[in-house]
Amino acid sequence: MELNAKIPQGDLKDKWSYYKGNVKLVNPANKRKYNLIVVGTGLAGASAAASLAELGYNVKSFCFQDSPRRAHSIAAQGGINAAKNYQNDGDSVWRLFYDTIKGGDYRAREANVHRLAELSVNIIDQCVAQGVPFAREYGGLLDNRSFGGAQVSRTFYARGQTGQQLLLGAYSALMRQVGLGKVKLFPRYEMLDLVVVDGRARGIITRNLITGAVERHAADAVILATGGYGNLFYLSTNAKGSNVTASWRSYKRGALFANPCFTQIHPTCIPVKGDYQSKLTLMSESLRNDGRVWVPKRKGDTRKPMDIPENERDYYLERKYPSFGNLVPRDVASRNAKEVVDEGRGVGESGFAVYLDFADAIKRLGVDEIKMRYGNLFDMYYQITDEDPYKVPMRIYPAVHYTMGGLWVDYELMTTIPGLYALGECNFSDHGANRLGASALMQGLADGYFVIPYTIGNYLADHRPDGLDINAQEFETVEKEVNDRVGKLLSVNGSRTVDDFHRNLGQIMWEYVGMSRNEGGLKKAIKLISELRDEFWKDVKVLGRNEELNQSLEKAGRVADFLELGELVARGALNRNESCGGHFRAEYQTQENEALRDDENYCYVAAWQFKGDDQLPELHKENLKFEFVTPSQRSYK
Amino acid sequence: MSNGKKMNLSLKIWRQADKNSAGEFKDYTVNNVSPDMSFLEMLDVLNEELIIKGEEPVAFDHDCREGICGSCSLYINGRPHGPKRGVTACQLHMRSFHDGQSIVIEPWRANAFPVVKDLIVDRSAFDRIITAGGFVSVNSGGAADANSILISKDDVEYALDASQCIGCGACVAVCKNSSASLFVGAKIAHLSRLPQGSPERHKRAINMIKQMDKEGFGSCTNTEACAAECPKEISMDVIVTMRKEYMKAIKEME
Numbered sequence: 001m002e003l004n005a006k007i008p009q010g011d012l013k014d015k016w017s018y019y020k021g022n023v024k025l026v027n028p029a030n031k032r033k034y035n036l037i038v039v040g041t042g043l044a045g046a047s048a049a050a051s052l053a054e055l056g057y058n059v060k061s062f063c064f065q066d067s068p069r070r071a072h073s074i075a076a077q078g079g080i081n082a083a084k085n086y087q088n089d090g091d092s093v094w095r096l097f098y099d100t101i102k103g104g105d106y107r108a109r110e111a112n113v114h115r116l117a118e119l120s121v122n123i124i125d126q127c128v129a130q131g132v133p134f135a136r137e138y139g140g141l142l143d144n145r146s147f148g149g150a151q152v153s154r155t156f157y158a159r160g161q162t163g164q165q166l167l168l169g170a171y172s173a174l175m176r177q178v179g180l181g182k183v184k185l186f187p188r189y190e191m192l193d194l195v196v197v198d199g200r201a202r203g204i205i206t207r208n209l210i211t212g213a214v215e216r217h218a219a220d221a222v223i224l225a226t227g228g229y230g231n232l233f234y235l236s237t238n239a240k241g242s243n244v245t246a247s248w249r250s251y252k253r254g255a256l257f258a259n260p261c262f263t264q265i266h267p268t269c270i271p272v273k274g275d276y277q278s279k280l281t282l283m284s285e286s287l288r289n290d291g292r293v294w295v296p297k298r299k300g301d302t303r304k305p306m307d308i309p310e311n312e313r314d315y316y317l318e319r320k321y322p323s324f325g326n327l328v329p330r331d332v333a334s335r336n337a338k339e340v341v342d343e344g345r346g347v348g349e350s351g352f353a354v355y356l357d358f359a360d361a362i363k364r365l366g367v368d369e370i371k372m373r374y375g376n377l378f379d380m381y382y383q384i385t386d387e388d389p390y391k392v393p394m395r396i397y398p399a400v401h402y403t404m405g406g407l408w409v410d411y412e413l414m415t416t417i418p419g420l421y422a423l424g425e426c427n428f429s430d431h432g433a434n435r436l437g438a439s440a441l442m443q444g445l446a447d448g449y450f451v452i453p454y455t456i457g458n459y460l461a462d463h464r465p466d467g468l469d470i471n472a473q474e475f476e477t478v479e480k481e482v483n484d485r486v487g488k489l490l491s492v493n494g495s496r497t498v499d500d501f502h503r504n505l506g507q508i509m510w511e512y513v514g515m516s517r518n519e520g521g522l523k524k525a526i527k528l529i530s531e532l533r534d535e536f537w538k539d540v541k542v543l544g545r546n547e548e549l550n551q552s553l554e555k556a557g558r559v560a561d562f563l564e565l566g567e568l569v570a571r572g573a574l575n576r577n578e579s580c581g582g583h584f585r586a587e588y589q590t591q592e593n594e595a596l597r598d599d600e601n602y603c604y605v606a607a608w609q610f611k612g613d614d615q616l617p618e619l620h621k622e623n624l625k626f627e628f629v630t631p632s633q634r635s636y637k
Numbered sequence: 638m639s640n641g642k643k644m645n646l647s648l649k650i651w652r653q654a655d656k657n658s659a660g661e662f663k664d665y666t667v668n669n670v671s672p673d674m675s676f677l678e679m680l681d682v683l684n685e686e687l688i689i690k691g692e693e694p695v696a697f698d699h700d701c702r703e704g705i706c707g708s709c710s711l712y713i714n715g716r717p718h719g720p721k722r723g724v725t726a727c728q729l730h731m732r733s734f735h736d737g738q739s740i741v742i743e744p745w746r747a748n749a750f751p752v753v754k755d756l757i758v759d760r761s762a763f764d765r766i767i768t769a770g771g772f773v774s775v776n777s778g779g780a781a782d783a784n785s786i787l788i789s790k791d792d793v794e795y796a797l798d799a800s801q802c803i804g805c806g807a808c809v810a811v812c813k814n815s816s817a818s819l820f821v822g823a824k825i826a827h828l829s830r831l832p833q834g835s836p837e838r839h840k841r842a843i844n845m846i847k848q849m850d851k852e853g854f855g856s857c858t859n860t861e862a863c864a865a866e867c868p869k870e871i872s873m874d875v876i877v878t879m880r881k882e883y884m885k886a887i888k889e890m891e
Contacts, residue, residue, distance in 0.1 A: 072706070125782055129833055165797070171767070
C-alpha cells in the first residue's frame with residue numbers, strides 16, 4: 001500500500017493557502033443534501049460538528065457521555081498555545097511550528113505542523129468571540145503564561161481550567177446548531193463498528209447505552225473525534241470512559257493505525273496510593289512555571305522536606321538543563337523523575353515520587369498571586385492527598401496522559417478508508433513522538449473549526465449524495481457481527497471481573513511498555529498480553545443483559561479492544577529500534593541518558609494494517625521528509 | 638474522622654431497574670475501606686464484590702474523576718456530593734467518614750431529572766436549556782483579533798466564576814423546589830458580563846428561562862441551598878443577575 005499524505009505544493013508557509021485556494025467546493029445549496037456523522041464531542045468533535053452544521057451539512061453527533069459537555073477535553077487544565085506574539089517576546093508562526101516539530105523529536109510531518117501553527121491564532125480569535133473567558137491583564141488585553149518546551153510566553157489560559165472553558169465554548173456552538181435543527185444529538189450512544197460500502201466509510205453501528213438497542217446510521221462521510229487510548233495502561237489521567245473502540249474497530253475495517261508506541265507519560269501527576277486506585281490525577285504542567293522540582297541528594301533520605309536544608313537538595317532539572325530548567329518537555333521531565341527514583345532518591349511513602357516545591361514562588365509572588373494562578377489545582381491536590389501544597393511541597397510522579405499515535409491520516413485528515421476522517425487525539429498527525437504542553441487543545445480545535453470544514457468538501461464534491469439505505473447488506477452484516485460480539489461477552493460467565501483484566505493489562509503495559517522499553521521486555525509483553533486476551537474470552541464475568549443499561553458490558557467491550565491494541569503498541573515499540581520523544585528504548589540512549597534517534601533508519605511514520613485476527617499486522621512506512629528544518633539531537637541544556 | 642485505619646461501612650443504596658420501575662433501598666456492607674480511597678473507588682470495590690457474588694453491580698455516572706466533567710450525581714447522607722463543601726463526589730475521600738458509619742446513597746431527586754437506573758439520572762433538560770440560548774451566535778471563522786475586544790480583569794474574573802459551572806445538577810437536587818436557577822443564572826451571568834454576549838442578552842435570558850420552566854424545574858425561593866452545595870461554589874449573585882437580565886429583557890419587549 002502506497003501511503004500518500006497529499007501534501008500540497010509550494011513553500012511551507014504557502015501550502016495551506018494554496019490548498020484552500022485550489023480545493024474543490026460544495027455548493028451551499030448542495031451541502032444540505034449531505035449527511036455527516038461525527039463521533040465524539042470533545043474539542044475536535046464538538047468544534048467539527050458545529051462548524052460543519054454552520055456550513056449547512058446535516059450532522060449526527062454521538063457521544064457515550066450523558067451530555068456532550070462532559071467529553072474529557074473538559075479536564076485539560078493548563079492552556080492553549082497560539083503564535084500571537086502578544087508578549088512581544090519573539091514568537092511567530094515559524095517558532096511555534098519549530099518548537100512543535102522539535103518537541104515531537106522530528107517524527108511529525110512538517111506541512112501538518114506548520115498548518116497547526118498558522119491556525120493557532122485563529123483559534124484564539126474564535127474562542128474569544130464565543131465568550132471564552134481567557135485570563136486578562138488589568139488593561140483588558142489577554143494574558144499569557146509560558147509552558148514546557150518553549151522559551152516564549154504563548155499559552156492562553158483560563159485559570160487551571162482552560163479545557164473546560166474551551167469545551168464549553170465548542171459545546172455552546174454545537175448546542176446552538178442543535179437548536180437550529182442542523183445537528184441531531186445522540187448522547188449515551190457508543191459507536192461499536194464502522195460500516196464500509198464499496199470501499200467508502202458509509203456509516204456506523206451504535207449501541208444505545210440506556211436501552212441496549214443496536215442501531216444503524218448511514219452517512220456520506222464519518223468523522224471520528226474519539227480521543228486517545230491512554231486507558232490501555234488502566235491507570236492514566238484519562239476519564240474512566242475514554243476508550244479506543246471507535247478507532248480500533250475502524251482499524252479492523254481497514255484504516256491504518258500509525259505510531260501506536262508513541263505514548264506520552266506526563267511528569268506531574270499525583271502519585272499512586274493503593275491497589276484500589278482507579279485513575280491518576282494530573283497536576284497541570286503550568287505548575288512547572290513556578291514550582292521547582294527536587295529530590296534529596298542522598299539516597300534513602302526520609303526526613304520531611306522542610307527538614308532537608310537547601311544544600312542537600314538536588315534540583316536536578318535546573319542542574320542538568322540550565323537553559324530550560326523546570327520547563328523541559330514532558331518526556332525529558334518524566335524520564336528524569338524515573339531516573340532519580342530508580343537511584344533510590346524518590347520521596348514519599350512509596351518512594352515513587354519527587355517534590356514540586358512552591359516555597360520560593362510564594363516568597364517571590366505572595367500566596368495570593370499563587371492562588372490566582374493555580375488555586376483550583378492546589379485545592380484538587382489537597383482534596384486527594386490531604387496535604388496542603390501552600391505549606392509542604394507537592395509530591396508528583398509521571399503517569400500516562402496522552403497518545404500521539406492514532407489512526408493514520410493524510411493532510412486532509414482522511415484515514416486510509418475513503419470518507420473516514422480522524423480528528424484530534426485519535427489521529428497521529430501533529431505531535432510526532434512527543435506532544436508539547438498546551439498543544440492538544442490547539443490541535444483539537446484547529447482540526448474541528450478550521451481544517452475539516454475545508455477538507456471534507458474536497459471529498460464530498462466527488463461523491464454525490466445517494467441516499468444510501470441502512471437496509472443495505474453491509475449494514476446487516478456488521479450489525480450481526482456487533483450483536484454476536486455482545487452476545488459472546490455476556491455468555492462467557494467466567495470468574496474474573498472486567499476491571500480485574502483491565503488492571504492486569506495495565507500492569508503489563510506499565511512494566512514493559514511504559515517509560516522505558518527494551519527488546520526482551522517487549523517480547524515478553526506481547527506474549528503476556530496474548531495470553532491475557534485468551535483468558536479474558538474464557539473467564540470474564542459480565543452480568544446482566546444487553547437490553548438494559550449495563551456498565552459492565554460497556555467496559556467489557558472496551559477492554560476487549562484494549563487487549564488487542566496493547567499487543568500492537570508493543571509490536572510498534574519493538575519495531576522502532578531507536579529512542580525518540582515518549583518512546584524510550586533503553587538500548588538506544590546517549591551517554592547522558594538522553595533519547596538517541598536513528599534518522600537513518602527510522603525517520604518514518606509506522607502505519608500498521610490489520611490482516612486478520614490470527615495474522616501479524618503489516619507495517620507500511622511513510623517516510624518523513626524534512627525540507628525546511630534539519631533534524632538535530634534535541635538539546636534543552 | 639479517620640486516622641489512617643481501615644474502616645467497615647454499612648451502605649444503604651437506592652436500586653431501581655429503569656425509569657418505569659419502582660425503586661427501593663438495599664443494604665450492603667463494605668469492609669477494609671482505606672481512608673485514602675475516593676468515594677467512587679469505594680463503590681468500585683463494592684461492585685467488584687457484587688459481580689463476583691453474581692449480584693448486579695450498582696450503576697452510577699462518573700467519568701473524569703477529577704471534579705470537572707460533572708458526571709457525578711450522588712446524594713450522600715442527605716447532601717449532594719456528600720459532606721464536604723466545594724467538592725464533587727469523585728473528589729470526596731473516605732477520610733471524611735469513620736469506621737462503622739452508615740452511608741445513604743441516592744440519585745438526584747427532581748421531576749426534571751428522571752432516574753434512568755440506580756443512581757443515574759437523565760439531565761438532558763440542562764442541555765435543552767443551553768440549546769435555548771446559552772451561547773454567543775458566532776460561526777467559525779471570521780472572528781476579529783482577540784485583543785480587539787478589551788475586557789476588564791474584573792469582568793472576566795466574574796464571568797469565569799460563573800462559567801466554571803460543571804452542570805452536575807447538585808443545585809437542583811438540593812433545592813426544595815428543584816429549581817435550576819443557579820445553573821441557568823451561571824450561564825446568563827457568564828455571557829451577560831462580556832461584550833461578546835451582550836447583543837443577544839435579552840433574548841438569551843427570556844429563552845433560557847422559558848425553557849427552564851418548560852422542563853419542570855421549580856421556582857427559586859431564595860433558600861440559597863444551591864449556592865451552599867455547589868461543588869464549584871457558584872454564588873447566589875448569578876441568580877440576582879439572571880433576574881435583572883430577565884426584568885430588563887421583559888421591559889425592553891414591552
